[in-house]
Amino acid sequence: MHPILKLIVQRVALGIMLLFAASILIFGGTMMLPGDVAQQILGQSATPENLANLRESLGLDEPPVSRYFQWLGGILQGDLGTALTNGRDIAESLGGRLKNTLFLAFWAAAISVPLAIFLGLLAVRYKDRIPDKVISAVTLTTISIPEFMIGYVLIYWISIRLGWFSSVAIINDSMSLGAKLNAIAIPVMVLTLVVLAHMMRMTRAAILNVMQSAYIETAELKGMGMLRIIAKHAFPNAIAPIVNVVMINLAYLVVGVVVVEVVFAYPGMGQYLVDHVAKRDVPVVQACGLIFAAVYIGLNLIADIVSILANPRLRHPK
Amino acid sequence: MNDQLNYLTEKVAKGLMTRREFVGRAAALGVTAAVANTMLATSAKADTPKRGGMMRIGSSGGESTNTQDPALTASEVPLNNLRAWGETLVEVDPNGELDYRMAESVEASADAKTWSFKIRKGIPFSNGKDMTPDDVMKTMERHSNEDSQSGALGIMKGIANMKVDGDNFVVELDTPNADLPFLMADYHLMIQPGGGMDNPGAGIGTGPYTIEIDEPGVRHAFKRRDDYWDSENRGWADEIEQLVLNDATARTAALQSGQVQIINRVDPKVAALLDRAPNLSVQSASGRGHYVFIMHIDTAPFDNNELRLALKYAIDRQEMVDKILRGYGSIGNDMPINASYPLFDESIPQREHSIEKAAEHYKKSGHDGSPIILRVADGAFPGAVDAAALFQQSAAKAGIPLEIKREPNDGYWSEVWNVQPFCASYWGGRPVQDQMYATAYLSTADWNDTRWKRDDFDALLNSAKAELDQGKRKAIYSQMGQMLRDEGGLILPMFNDFVAGVSNNVGGYVNDPNGPVMNNKSHIACWLKDA
Numbered sequence: 055m056h057p058i059l060k061l062i063v064q065r066v067a068l069g070i071m072l073l074f075a076a077s078i079l080i081f082g083g084t085m086m087l088p089g090d091v092a093q094q095i096l097g098q099s100a101t102p103e104n105l106a107n108l109r110e111s112l113g114l115d116e117p118p119v120s121r122y123f124q125w126l127g128g129i130l131q132g133d134l135g136t137a138l139t140n141g142r143d144i145a146e147s148l149g150g151r152l153k154n155t156l157f158l159a160f161w162a163a164a165i166s167v168p169l170a171i172f173l174g175l176l177a178v179r180y181k182d183r184i185p186d187k188v189i190s191a192v193t194l195t196t197i198s199i200p201e202f203m204i205g206y207v208l209i210y211w212i213s214i215r216l217g218w219f220s221s222v223a224i225i226n227d228s229m230s231l232g233a234k235l236n237a238i239a240i241p242v243m244v245l246t247l248v249v250l251a252h253m254m255r256m257t258r259a260a261i262l263n264v265m266q267s268a269y270i271e272t273a274e275l276k277g278m279g280m281l282r283i284i285a286k287h288a289f290p291n292a293i294a295p296i297v298n299v300v301m302i303n304l305a306y307l308v309v310g311v312v313v314v315e316v317v318f319a320y321p322g323m324g325q326y327l328v329d330h331v332a333k334r335d336v337p338v339v340q341a342c343g344l345i346f347a348a349v350y351i352g353l354n355l356i357a358d359i360v361s362i363l364a365n366p367r368l369r370h371p372k
Numbered sequence: 373m374n375d376q377l378n379y380l381t382e383k384v385a386k387g388l389m390t391r392r393e394f395v396g397r398a399a400a401l402g403v404t405a406a407v408a409n410t411m412l413a414t415s416a417k418a419d420t421p422k423r424g425g426m427m428r429i430g431s432s433g434g435e436s437t438n439t440q441d442p443a444l445t446a447s448e449v450p451l452n453n454l455r456a457w458g459e460t461l462v463e464v465d466p467n468g469e470l471d472y473r474m475a476e477s478v479e480a481s482a483d484a485k486t487w488s489f490k491i492r493k494g495i496p497f498s499n500g501k502d503m504t505p506d507d508v509m510k511t512m513e514r515h516s517n518e519d520s521q522s523g524a525l526g527i528m529k530g531i532a533n534m535k536v537d538g539d540n541f542v543v544e545l546d547t548p549n550a551d552l553p554f555l556m557a558d559y560h561l562m563i564q565p566g567g568g569m570d571n572p573g574a575g576i577g578t579g580p581y582t583i584e585i586d587e588p589g590v591r592h593a594f595k596r597r598d599d600y601w602d603s604e605n606r607g608w609a610d611e612i613e614q615l616v617l618n619d620a621t622a623r624t625a626a627l628q629s630g631q632v633q634i635i636n637r638v639d640p641k642v643a644a645l646l647d648r649a650p651n652l653s654v655q656s657a658s659g660r661g662h663y664v665f666i667m668h669i670d671t672a673p674f675d676n677n678e679l680r681l682a683l684k685y686a687i688d689r690q691e692m693v694d695k696i697l698r699g700y701g702s703i704g705n706d707m708p709i710n711a712s713y714p715l716f717d718e719s720i721p722q723r724e725h726s727i728e729k730a731a732e733h734y735k736k737s738g739h740d741g742s743p744i745i746l747r748v749a750d751g752a753f754p755g756a757v758d759a760a761a762l763f764q765q766s767a768a769k770a771g772i773p774l775e776i777k778r779e780p781n782d783g784y785w786s787e788v789w790n791v792q793p794f795c796a797s798y799w800g801g802r803p804v805q806d807q808m809y810a811t812a813y814l815s816t817a818d819w820n821d822t823r824w825k826r827d828d829f830d831a832l833l834n835s836a837k838a839e840l841d842q843g844k845r846k847a848i849y850s851q852m853g854q855m856l857r858d859e860g861g862l863i864l865p866m867f868n869d870f871v872a873g874v875s876n877n878v879g880g881y882v883n884d885p886n887g888p889v890m891n892n893k894s895h896i897a898c899w900l901k902d903a
Binding site: 101222317330335 | 430435436437438439444446518519520521522523525526573585587588589590591615616617618619621622625626628629631632782783785786787818819
């Protein structure tokens with residue numbers, strides 16, 4: 055077997071074991087939270103009778119361990135089950151939310167990743183001069199401001215004062231792509247500002263590191279232009295650390311944007327998960343947790359593989 | 373000047389300003405009384421209902437876990453949904469009178485034990501079938517039988533027997549209750565075909581709209597029914613869209629930028645600022661909801677009435693209304709009843725903040741001076757943590773050592789409220805005094821969160837229930853209120869207003885003490901002026 059293929063198989067197997075462990079942790083965690091789904095649904099209007107009736111109809115009177123294995127049995131057959139709170143099919147409602155989350159993450163990434171790398175290259179080209187300092191100052195400022203604050207400021211100026219884009223990012227399937235993009239314009243800007251600095255700084259640092267090498271000096275002595283040296287010689291050799299940080303930020307865009315979702319009322323997975331945690335709706339929390347864990351594991355796997363492929367020494371091990 | 377005049381006429385049209393005030397303000401702008409009166413006439417004309425358009429409301433209080441099952445409805449977004457597709461037997465109007473919906477009239481036996489609701493005929497459900505007394509019966513059964521998961525189970529308990537008698541739905545009670553029809557206005561009791569036994573979340577009812585899109589926690593869209601029975605009074609917009617906007621800033625931004633026309637729960641902190649925005653107004657309705665600090669009177673040290681009185685005198689009510697509610701509310705008197713209730717006795721003296729009296733009662737209580745722990749969470753009521761801090765400060769002045777323990781929002785209602793002996797909480801209020809007392813102050817009430825268990829109080833409540841002479845009932849309720857005020861475990865510093873934001877394009881908005889945003893009916897009862 056080719057060593058890379060072998061590595062992928064190993065990693066995927068490990069990933070599945072990790073997912074399994076994550077599901078136990080999530081289940082245990084939700085069991086430790088005070089109250090159960092019946093209490094959370096009825097809230098202040100709970101009485102002993104309606105609590106007992108609701109618990110029985112939701113199957114909460116069974117012991118936790120047997121509920122976990124029932125759930126696991128379902129998952130292994132590809133059945134995510136139904137939400138305890140509203141009886142909806144989890145796969146169906148989760149599918150829609152996941153699609154929205156990926157849609158937002160995709161557009162935020164499509165803008166922020168190239169922009170961050172370009173700005174990183176630019177910062178290297180003008181190292182320690184005004185463009186470098188401006189880029190660093192601006193991106194470090196935006197990463198330091200909490201994302202909801204950036205969101206509110208952009209809503210006030212762009213949506214209320216200028217009226218360019220909507221402040222409510224609720225999208226649905228019947229909207230055209232243009233309408234959807236209009237709705238998510240401000241959240242995409244916020245997310246871009248939030249993730250830009252990390253990727254930009256890493257690009258800058260990684261390339262600067264490579265720039266110290268002898269072959270860059272050679273290229274310079276050959277008379278190549280600075281930007282061309284960076285793009286052709288420095289960047290390919292700096293790709294491994296950049297890919298790593300890009301993947302971490304992509305993972306953040308998928309699993310960590312609940313605050314932005316709340317500010318813009320965006321129907322993504324973060325809000326969906328938080329609602330169900332608050333109601334102790336364990337099957338949904340499990341399903342969301344698995345997807346989030348899978349995203350992290352998957353993106354890290356990709357980052358590893360890309361670093362290996364980008365490095366000839368790892369690509370052709372002796 | 374024109375803008376200003378338009379603004380003033382708007383205010384008159386909404387009932388926020390009297391005609392006399394308007395003429396005076398207009399004169400200040402250089403407009404003669406005759407012209408001002410003509411302007412008023414035009415503005416009144418602009419206020420006749422219009423049909424059509426798409427009404428968008430932005431609401432907090434929705435989660436992706438919501439269902440359309442009325443039995444499990446406990447927050448505002450699903451309640452707004454219920455009001456769009458369903459109706460109850462009766463409703464309570466802003467003046468506290470019964471508004472007959474599925475029942476066209478109600479009659480009581482002389483002893484107030486048997487109540488007969490005459491059910492309207494020929495009213496179609498949205499599935500095409502006509503609503504019958506049998507559907508009413510089944511609905512009530514679903515909320516009261518032994519499998520019931522309903523939030524209305526508590527109020528259905530006093531019912532001994534229900535039956536259908538021709539066109540009538542008849543309720544027989546264990547003990548007399550002169551207010552029974554008001555209980556039937558509970559929003560859980562939406563009449564559903566077959567009682568909703570087969571599919572409680574189907575969203576089929578007799579209301580003015582049908583569900584088009586149902587995405588819990590995101591949005592809910594509705595379309596007007598052509599066969600709605602009461603189309604002369606409700607169902608003006610062709611379509612309704614309710615967006616779930618739990619974030620307060622997102623809600624106000626959506627209203628300001630015109631993406632929604634009505635929002636609920638405007639944060640009192642920003643209400644005055646928002647009201648200055650040009651194209652909208654902030655509407656505030658004084659209601660029956662109240663914010664409380666509750667003590668279990670059967671648990672030390674709160675079993676000592678002197679200590680309870682000390683705490684009641686130590687709290688600065690006016691400061692709470694000014695700082696926590698920013699004036700959008702009124703001070704409370706340690707009883708859960710205020711002037712918004714029918715049969716309220718205005719003559720009960722208001723308890724004033726007094727450090728001396730607090731210190732005096734505290735000394736009399738003989739408390740050992742160990743910290744008194746007050747549990748709060750932000751979710752107990754908006755501003756609860758700040759209110760507790762104010763309480764702590766004013767109590768400290770009287771030498772009472774309050775210690776605040778912050779609890780997580782998550783699980784507050786199951787782990788702290790009604791469990792711990794001293795905590796912050798809120799009540800939404802009820803349409804009548806009897807229901808409020810029966811819900812939380814009767815010995816046998818599940819939600820007796822102050823452990824107020826007094827036979828004499830229960831007896832008074834029962835005698836008031838059976839009393840059909842309103843003067844005598846008022847006297848009994850007054851006595852009960854004063855008992856709670858002077859001996860109860862309830863510290864009630866403030867009644868909160870329902871604060872909503874309404875676009876100037878919305879007509880027909882009235883303030884309703886029964887609940888927020890016109891008792892959650894603004895979307896079906898208001899119209900769009902530009903429709």
